[in-house]
Amino acid sequence: xxxxxxxxxxxxxxxxxxxxxxxxxxxxxxxxxxxxxxxxxxxxxxxxxxxxxxxxxxxxxxxxxxxxxxxxxxxxxxxxxxxxxxxxxxxxxxxxxxxxxxxxxxxxxxxxxxxxxxxxxxxxxxxxxxxxxxxxxxxxxxxxxxxxxxxxxxxxxxxxxxxxxxxxxxxxxxxxxxxxxxxxxxxxxxxxxxxxxxxxxxxxxxxxxxxxxxxxxxxxxxxxxxxxxxxxxxxxxxxxxxxxxxxxxxxxxxxxxxxxxxxxxxxxxxxxxxxxxxxxxxxxxxxxxxxxxxxxxxxxxxxxxxxxxxxxxxxxxxxxxxxxxxxxxxxxxxxxxxxxxxxxxxxxxxxxxxxxxxxxxxxxxxxxxxxxxxxxxxxxx
Numbered sequence: 001x002x003x004x005x006x007x008x009x010x011x012x013x014x015x016x017x018x019x020x021x022x023x024x025x026x027x028x029x030x031x032x033x034x035x036x037x038x039x040x041x042x043x044x045x046x047x048x049x050x051x052x053x054x055x056x057x058x059x060x061x062x063x064x065x066x067x068x069x070x071x072x073x074x075x076x077x078x079x080x081x082x083x084x085x086x087x088x089x090x091x092x093x094x095x096x097x098x099x100x101x102x103x104x105x106x107x108x109x110x111x112x113x114x115x116x117x118x119x120x121x122x123x124x125x126x127x128x129x130x131x132x133x134x135x136x137x138x139x140x141x142x143x144x145x146x147x148x149x150x151x152x153x154x155x156x157x158x159x160x161x162x163x164x165x166x167x168x169x170x171x172x173x174x175x176x177x178x179x180x181x182x183x184x185x186x187x188x189x190x191x192x193x194x195x196x197x198x199x200x201x202x203x204x205x206x207x208x209x210x211x212x213x214x215x216x217x218x219x220x221x222x223x224x225x226x227x228x229x230x231x232x233x234x235x236x237x238x239x240x241x242x243x244x245x246x247x248x249x250x251x252x253x254x255x256x257x258x259x260x261x262x263x264x265x266x267x268x269x270x271x272x273x274x275x276x277x278x279x280x281x282x283x284x285x286x287x288x289x290x291x292x293x294x295x296x297x298x299x300x301x302x303x304x305x306x307x308x309x310x311x312x313x314x315x316x317x318x319x320x321x322x323x324x325x326x327x328x329x330x331x332x333x334x335x336x337x338x339x340x341x342x343x344x345x346x347x348x349x350x351x352x353x354x355x356x357x358x359x360x361x362x363x364x365x366x367x368x369x370x371x372x373x374x375x376x377x378x379x380x381x
Contacts, residue, residue, distance in 0.1 A: 002043035003143065004063065005033045012050035013125075016236040016277065017132035021049075021139055023337065029143070045146065047139055048101060057103055066101040067142065069135045073113070074099060075158035078106035083116075083131060084186045085161045092118040096131070098138040100151055109151030112138050123185050123209045125240025132238070164192075171196040171205070190274075208243055232322060234329045237284040237296065242273040244293040245286070253315035257351040259372060283334060287313070287326045295322065297330055299338060307341045311354070323357055331361065339379040347373050 003025055005018055018033065025031045034040055037051065037059055046063040048055065060066050072082040073095040086094050094116050100108030114137070116130050142149060169187045171180055173196050187194040189206040196203055237245070246269040248254060255261040264272075276284055279301075287295035295313040302308055313323055331338070345363055347354045349372060359365075363375035 001029045001045065001143075001146070003029050003031045004040060004043045004046040005031065006037060006040065006046055006048045007033070007035055007050035008037060009050045009052050010035060010278075013128050013239055014050045014132055014135070015280075016238050017136055018049050019280065020236050021047075021136050023334070024136075024140060025143060026336070045143070049135065049139075055101065060101060060103070067098055067111070067139070068101045068106075068108075069096060069098050069138055070106055071096045071116070071131060072161075073097065074106060074110060075154040075156055077161055078158055079161040080163040082161055083127060084164060087118075087127065087186050088182050090182060092120050094118070096134045096138065098142055099154075107154065109153055111142055111149055111151045114138065121185075121209065123207060123240075124188055125238065126209070127185070129238055129240055166192040168192075169194050173198050232294075232325055233288040234285055234326060234333065235288065237277060237286045239274075239277065241286050241293055241296070242270055245273065245296050246270075248294075248296060248312050248314050251315050253318070254312050257348050257354065259346060259348055282307075283330075283337060285326075285330055285334075287322065289317070289322070295326055297326055299330075299334075299341075299343070302344075305341050306344065307338070308344050308346060310345075311357075318353070323353075324360065327357060327361055335379060341378075343377040345375040345377070347375065349373060 005022055005025075007015065007018055022031050022033050032041065032043070037053055037055055040046065040059055040062055042062045044063060045065045045067060047067045047069075049069065055066075070077075070082060071094055072078070072086070074097050077086070083094060095113055096116055097110055098112040099106075099110045102108040114134060116134050118127070118130070122130070169183070169192045171177075171183065171194055177184075184194055184205075184207050187207070189208075194205040194207065196205070243266075246264065246266055249269070250263055255263070276282065276298075281301040283299040285297045286293050287297070294317050295311070297309070297311045299307045299309050311323060311327060313326075343363070345354070345358045347358065349368075349370075355373060355375075358375045358377070361377070363377040365373055366376040367374040
């Protein structure tokens with residue numbers, strides 16, 4: 001089946017999830033990813049996943065089905081930013097719906113609907129992560145059940161959410177912060193940060209959440225070697241991962257084994273991370289255990305058919321078999337993406353654990369100097 005994925009906003013937070021969808025769907029189907037609705041070609045199903053422009057009837061006619069994902073119990077909550085509006089309303093169970101696109105906005109037949117459940121502490125990047133994962137699940141389920149899946153007409157009274165503006169991120173200095181916490185949960189630190197006006201001046205606030213509670217930390221540190229490895233989860237990196245990746249990168253127990261071991265300031269890292277996520281030619285993965293990010297793995301394009309690979313884990317999880325699990329999953333799952341490339345691992349000479357890890361997976365020593373060993377790997381052709 002020919003499937004088209006449509007995203008006309010290259011800066012959208014959902015891009016890593018669309019990339020993962022393309023990989024998964026591409027295992028059984030022909031998948032085209034287009035970034036301009038004018039370049040859409042005929043096919044069976046089109047999924048409009050980050051499409052901000054109104055799509056004409058002629059464009060919709062190019063596919064048998066045109067699918068959209070919307071975070072509300074349609075017909076309630078049509079319009080703009082439904083997830084944001086419902087968080088502001090204090091809701092922590094929010095429906096997400098996959099439906100047929102029509103000329104009248106958000107009015108098509110519904111195929112699938114599920115609920116996203118939140119705990120009330122998640123900030124915008126965490127909200128988006130659950131939204132991205134739920135979006136992928138709906139698309140994959142629709143495709144797996146196609147063409148037998150049937151839609152149902154929307155029923156009930158429709159309601160509409162308006163478009164949010166940067167001015168909607170304003171905090172009221174006369175109200176307690178806890179009463180405005182839901183607003184802080186949905187602001188974007190870069191695009192529309194929280195702000196307040198006091199004594200005739202405008203001040204901006206940026207909010208970051210901690211990944212751990214004291215209770216969570218004690219549980220994670222109790223992981224024994226080779227236990228619970230199967231519950232570790234590998235996924236593409238997302239914007240919300242910037243700070244935990246920074247913390248792992250700057251961990252003194254990790255830096256001692258890095259070729260560039262200097263401390264990286266958070267502001268420099270945030271800029272680098274933002275740029276790194278936009279580079280579609282690279283592959284940036286993270287490892288989660290019990291919903292906590294504990295490692296990252298990067299395949300960075302250096303030149304045509306040549307990539308360098310780097311891996312780092314939270315030092316509390318060294319020696320537990322998680323690095324081996326991470327690398328194995330990455331090489332297996334993303335083989336089609338990487339198989340035409342030579343992979344190079346540049347390892348500091350004192351890093352015995354990494355040398356052992358890459359040798360285990362068939363990387364071969366090809367060069368060395370006073371500072372490092374270089375290991376090479378190529379998938380069997």
